[in-house]
Ligand SMILES: Nc1ncnc2c1ncn2[C@@H]1O[C@H](COP(=O)(O)OP(=O)(O)OP(=O)(O)O)[C@@H](O)[C@H]1O
């Protein structure tokens with residue numbers, strides 16, 4: 001198997017799988033650590049394991065990532081990809097750095113690259129600083145993220161303390177070097193710091209990085225960098241030169257429910273857009289903590305019985321999020337919303353919903369786990385990095401779209417539903 005991937009959240013996993021499908025390799029996506037023993041797959045195959053380890057304590061994240069690594073190695077993975085967010089979502093403690101270091105130690109490798117850029121979605125790194133559209137990360141809406149507010153745009157400064165502040169461990173592979181071409185990039189990787197944050201402004205930079213770094217046992221970054229690795233392996237004759245012609249799975253049709261737990265700027269716009277055309281139930285963390293879910297079960301059943309696609313959402317602006325967090329604590333404010341939306345998904349499925357559109361990585365993790373889904377097949381992309389997926393739960397097949405908080409345009413939810421209606 002050419003590549004084994006560990007994704008730190010579920011939307012990130014479907015994003016990565018979609019971009020690898022675009023690169024013409026057969027992708028299998030598993031939710032959580034597989035319970036069955038690993039068996040070697042075909043040489044051109046890619047396995048993605050979706051974990052929910054972005055916001056948890058670093059020690060626990062490392063343990064889960066290493067268990068996934070062992071499974072992937074037993075399945076014959078020749079390279080490992082550590083997928084995190086294109087906005088480098090992490091706290092001061094981790095988990096991007098500690099997991100990367102643990103994977104390097106287990107793989108016996110001394111260096112890796114960090115390539116979060118996703119130019120198609122407006123995420124670019126220049127001189128180590130990450131930009132979201134035209135804003136530096138720390139001035140973008142990511143500064144107000146409920147779980148991992150990003151308050152420094154310089155990724156070398158974000159990463160260094162996660163690795164114990166050891167001087168010299170973290171370095172920068174800058175854009176002027178990348179523009180000198182593959183040989184300069186390969187030289188910079190070989191002589192650079194063990195943890196090398198890489199600039200990339202467009203896909204040609206990602207291509208140059210992939211060509212120079214493809215031999216590393218561990219590669220890390222967003223989905224856009226991974227998308228260029230199969231071509232680099234083909235050029236090096238490590239992968240069959242023809243792209244596979246994967247047939248995308250068809251999606252079940254039927255009633256749809258949108259579940260939005262992301263408070264990202266784009267999700268807020270998408271929720272406002274869809275609320276104007278579909279019945280919407282707002283969930284409030286403080287009321288949920290008091291046991292008041294606004295009659296959620298009856299509301300969902302009524303929508304489905306009357307044939308209306310509907311939305312449940314907890315989306316809120318930074319002030320409201322801060323108020324809920326100071327009343328309940330950060331973890332509990334997030335957990336009550338995730339639990340409520342996971343319950344909503346179960347109710348919707350037992351009353352005939354065939355399609356679920358979920359906004360938010362943590363939210364997607366909570367919902368997918370609550371439904372007991374263990375694998376997803378990747379279908380057509382709705383927006384860059386957001387594919388429809390086909391999964392199985394106790395009620396049979398369902399169509400699932402797991403949308404990263406800031407991905408998609410304002411009309412994403414209607415677009416998604418139209419694509420499968
Ligand atoms: N009104 C609210 N107040 C406080 N926390 C909330 C509120 N609404 C949602 N949350 C929590 O905020 C977190 C949002 O994280 P999530 O990963 O789902 O979205 P995201 O970070 O925007 O998405 P992604 O990681 O895919 O970019 C969840 O834990 C969710 O339960």
Ligand SMILES: O=C(O)[C@@H](O)C(=O)CO
Pocket residue numbers: 009011012013015016084085086087118222223361385404405
């Ligand atoms: O890389 C991204 O931006 C997404 O796949 C993601 O990880 C959001 O949670």
